[in-house]
Amino acid sequence: MKRHSALLLAAGGSTRLGRPKQLLNIGGVPLVRHAARLLLATRPEHLVVVTGGAETEVRQALAGFDVVLVRNENWRTGMASSLRCGHQALAGNSLPLLIAGTDQPCLTGRHLHGLLEQNAGGKDVITSYGEDGRGIPVLLSPTTQQRIQDLHGDIGLRQLWKNTQTAPIGVCAPELGFDIDTPEQLDAAIRAGWIDRD
Template sequence: MKRHSALLLAAGGSTRLGRPKQLLSIGGVPLVRHVARLLLATRPEHLVVVTGGAEAAIRQALAGLDVVLVQNEDWQTGMASSLRCGHRALAGSSLPLLITGADQPCLTERHLRVLLEQDADGKDVITSYGEDGRGIPVLLSPATQQRIQGLQGDTGLRQLWKNTQTAPICVCAPELGFDIDTPEQLDAAVRAGWIDRD
């Protein structure tokens, strides 16, 4: 498998959910720790975790793992600031960058490995959810990473592929189109057995 670094975005405030979704649990393990373990299983050179609103609790949930924790002081401004913060922590790395969030309960190690196994030849590899769009997890080329510092607000990664002549490679994983942003989505995840009941 190709050498890479990894970035876990875990700074969101979960305002619509009303509680930190990073601390929901799967099999008794906090979701943020579960995802960090999946990333570590791909053997990245470095794994940076960007924290924000629930920093202390997330730090505790990740105790003992080989991760670099970085606090985004501007996390309330949106995902772009977390991407910039995490990318700065990896300064000097010229490796492809595997990026995930902490709210996709169906994410598996296999999803991450499929991205890494693509013969990308310098292109980005992103996840397609089907009609629901596309997004994380993604594998960013070093060239694309150079544009991260220009991102602003809550635009996130999609802005990176606007006005570019190199289309990313898409890997289909419709199950990853489900994430947890609202109480209704949390209820659905619990009913499906993806997230533990309180």
């Protein structure tokens, strides 16, 4: 497995859902802990977890894990500030960066290892959802990471590949196109058995 660092985005306020999605349970385990466990299983040099909304509970959910917890004071402004915050915590890092979130209940270790196993030749590797687009998890090259500090707002990673001649490599995983942002999506995830009932 190639050497890498990892970043878990866990700062969102889940305003549309009305409750912290990071703390929904999957098999009795909070989603944030589940995602951190998957990332740690890839054996990163460092795992940085960016917190913000529900910070105290998220920290408690990660108790005992070998992670670096960083609070994003500007978490309400969107994903870009969390990316910047997490990247700053990895200052001096020259390794590929594996980035995941906490709202994809179908995420497995296979998805993360699939990104790392790509012979990318310095290119970024992203997840393709099919017609629903593309996004995290992603593996960013050190070159692309240098542009993280230029990101703003809630558009996030998509900005990194605008006006660039180097297209990222896509790994197809349509099941990861489902994430939990609304009560309706949460209900669908519970019915599918992906998320525990309260």
